[in-house]
Amino acid sequence: MASGLSPWRRCVSIPFGSRMCALAFVVIGFSAAAPLRAAPAPTSAAPGRYEFDDSHFHLTNYIQEGIDVHKFLGIMGKRVGRSTLFGIPLQQQWSHRISGDNAPTYYLDTDARLYYYSFTDATIAMAYKSLTKAEQARFDPMITGFNPTDMYAADHIRRVLLTFPGVFSGIGEFSIHKEFVSSKVAGDVASLTDPALDRLLDFAAEVGLVVLIHNDVDRPFPRRSDPPMFLTQFKDLLRRHPNNSIIWAHVGVGRVIQPVGHHLDMLESILEDPICHHVYFDISWDEVAKYVISSPEATRRTADLINKYPDRFLFGTDNVAPADSASYFKVYDMYQPLWSLLTKDASEKIRKGNYERIFDEGRRNARAWEAKQMKRGK
Numbered sequence: 001m002a003s004g005l006s007p008w009r010r011c012v013s014i015p016f017g018s019r020m021c022a023l024a025f026v027v028i029g030f031s032a033a034a035p036l037r038a039a040p041a042p043t044s045a046a047p048g049r050y051e052f053d054d055s056h057f058h059l060t061n062y063i064q065e066g067i068d069v070h071k072f073l074g075i076m077g078k079r080v081g082r083s084t085l086f087g088i089p090l091q092q093q094w095s096h097r098i099s100g101d102n103a104p105t106y107y108l109d110t111d112a113r114l115y116y117y118s119f120t121d122a123t124i125a126m127a128y129k130s131l132t133k134a135e136q137a138r139f140d141p142m143i144t145g146f147n148p149t150d151m152y153a154a155d156h157i158r159r160v161l162l163t164f165p166g167v168f169s170g171i172g173e174f175s176i177h178k179e180f181v182s183s184k185v186a187g188d189v190a191s192l193t194d195p196a197l198d199r200l201l202d203f204a205a206e207v208g209l210v211v212l213i214h215n216d217v218d219r220p221f222p223r224r225s226d227p228p229m230f231l232t233q234f235k236d237l238l239r240r241h242p243n244n245s246i247i248w249a250h251v252g253v254g255r256v257i258q259p260v261g262h263h264l265d266m267l268e269s270i271l272e273d274p275i276c277h278h279v280y281f282d283i284s285w286d287e288v289a290k291y292v293i294s295s296p297e298a299t300r301r302t303a304d305l306i307n308k309y310p311d312r313f314l315f316g317t318d319n320v321a322p323a324d325s326a327s328y329f330k331v332y333d334m335y336q337p338l339w340s341l342l343t344k345d346a347s348e349k350i351r352k353g354n355y356e357r358i359f360d361e362g363r364r365n366a367r368a369w370e371a372k373q374m375k376r377g378k
């Protein structure tokens with residue numbers, strides 16, 4: 001951390017009971033808005049009047065339980081236009097040998113492994129299919145139930161598209177490096193250099209699916225003098241896949257993976273890199289919001305960056321099976337200080353316009369690819 005240079009440096013509480021100094025975002029820059037087609041007519045229930053579209057929403061949790069999609073529609077109400085829809089690709093095993101009768105519901109509840117749970121895609125598809133056509137138009141389901149270390153992951157994605165045509169717009173949120181999760185997953189540890197990841201991204205590009213990827217920019221509790229461990233590998237991955245539409249979840253931040261020194265500068269280096277015109281950032285998660293609103297300076301610098309690159313940021317909640325409206329809208333409301341500093345154009349785009357442009361294109365691409373496969377007899 002280069003002290004004195006980042007506006008996001010401050011002390012924050014973390015759930016492990018200690019206090020740590022954190023830097024607020026610094027950016028990496030890549031510029032030039034990706035050329036995308038105009039969005040079709042609005043498909044939400046209240047065109048233009050809603051407050052946001054949700055680019056990051058989990059209907060189910062780490063034990064594949066969640067809320068009914070109809071109940072979620074009720075929570076969205078008139079405040080939300082559209083939402084992504086996905087589960088979580090990992091299932092937390094309940095090992096009686098380890099936790100006895102204490103059934104874990106979260107990955108921190110036990111030392112037992114997590115494993116890839118492909119049935120999540122069928123669950124999401126069937127939830128979507130239980131909706132009316134008008135209700136379906138408000139959702140963009142995503143495929144997540146693949147193992148990104150498996151060369152066959154791309155084949156799983158293809159199979160899901162063909163089994164549930166007319167449903168999915170993209171893949172993700174899937175994780176490569178995620179604090180406390182990556183090392184708990186049964187089998188190989190995911191890697192940004194894995195050919196299996198390249199293969200699945202190549203297939204996503206072939207179809208034109210939106211890609212939502214979680215990858216912490218650093219490991220937990222790094223030595224201050226070290227550069228972020230996964231930044232170079234991640235940039236290399238982005239550059240190897242210029243034909244994908246890639247959203248970097250949580251701008252690379254985690255619960256204890258705090259914004260690294262010059263995080264906003266780092267983001268800007270991506271935003272201004274013409275090779276990375278296809279890369280977007282979601283500011284989902286209350287952990288991210290916490291950093292952005294940590295000081296007036298942090299909020300202002302974040303707003304400056306978004307105002308400079310209004311086509312490249314999306315809002316999402318990262319809610320997991322919310323119990324009620326209050327918990328669902330908490331993150332959006334936390335961001336009020338940020339919303340008030342954005343230009344009208346940037347505010348509209350980060351909350352709605354970018355979602356509709358990017359996911360409309362993913363939808364169109366997926367339907368066109370599926371139609372082509374059907375014609376060929378798969």
Ligand SMILES: [Zn+2]
Pocket residue numbers: 056058173318
């Ligand atoms: Zn998430």
